[in-house]
Amino acid sequence: MKIIKVEDSLEGGKVAFDLLFEKLAAGAKTLGLATGSTPITLYQEIVKSDLDFSDMISINLDEYVGLPVDNDQSYDYFMREHLFNAKPFNQNFLPNGLAEDLDAEVKRYDAVIENHPIDVQVLGIGRNGHIGFNEPGTSFDITTHLVDLAQDTIEANSRFFDSIEDVPKQAISMGIASIMKSKTILLLAFGEGKADALAQMVNGPVTENLPASILQNHPDVIVIADQAAASKL
Numbered sequence: 677m678k679i680i681k682v683e684d685s686l687e688g689g690k691v692a693f694d695l696l697f698e699k700l701a702a703g704a705k706t707l708g709l710a711t712g713s714t715p716i717t718l719y720q721e722i723v724k725s726d727l728d729f730s731d732m733i734s735i736n737l738d739e740y741v742g743l744p745v746d747n748d749q750s751y752d753y754f755m756r757e758h759l760f761n762a763k764p765f766n767q768n769f770l771p772n773g774l775a776e777d778l779d780a781e782v783k784r785y786d787a788v789i790e791n792h793p794i795d796v797q798v799l800g801i802g803r804n805g806h807i808g809f810n811e812p813g814t815s816f817d818i819t820t821h822l823v824d825l826a827q828d829t830i831e832a833n834s835r836f837f838d839s840i841e842d843v844p845k846q847a848i849s850m851g852i853a854s855i856m857k858s859k860t861i862l863l864l865a866f867g868e869g870k871a872d873a874l875a876q877m878v879n880g881p882v883t884e885n886l887p888a889s890i891l892q893n894h895p896d897v898i899v900i901a902d903q904a905a906a907s908k909l
């Protein structure tokens with residue numbers, strides 16, 4: 677695991693962009709993308725650039741269950757706002773959180789990932805060490821699945837909603853086994869709220885209690901952390 681320390685999220689976005697640029701130049705075609713506040717500066721750098729993504733494929737990590745795509749908290753909406761409207765891709769895949777048959781949707785998404793191996797996966801990290809919506813206790817062997825969100829995650833994400841009651845209680849998430857199949861993983865972490873999770877991810881035991889710790893077993897992980905997030909490393 678390579679760790680790059682940066683001053684702040686702005687510099688982090690630039691460093692992540694440069695790394696992504698190298699991978700694109702080397703032929704990367706399928707990007708695994710994340711939502712949340714963390715990847716925003718990276719997406720801003722992409723939008724500012726003159727890179728063309730029209731032959732690229734994106735596969736997002738997760739989506740809330742039950743939010744229409746025009747709800748501004750859906751991850752579909754987030755991705756269009758922050759990236760896809762400005763940089764059209766050949767194809768954008770996200771789980772459909774409104775699918776009537778969620779089990780079938782989970783299977784469909786697994787097939788999407790199987791058919792489009794991810795070259796570069798962008799990740800944030802939750803305060804409790806989750807990646808995607810793989811909460812503590814999730815099996816490392818799991819692929820796409822329906823998740824009951826942890827209370828900690830609901831609380832953390834409630835800042836984006838009018839009230840905590842509005843935060844969806846479930847999501848569809850790419851699984852840890854799917855994430856681990858990505859060729860390169862770029863994990864970004866900004867702010868002191870991530871310091872404990874990051875320290876455990878890097879130096880703690882590999883345990884399902886801290887989902888991101890599995891990344892110690894991946895051959896090509898680059899962590900970009902600001903001073904605050906890296907303060908306990």
Ligand code: GLP
Nearest residue numbers: 711712713714800801802808809
């Ligand atoms: C969310 C997302 C994750 C994200 C994490 C951190 O719940 N499902 O993909 O990495 O929590 O969010 P943020 O970047 O806003 O801190």
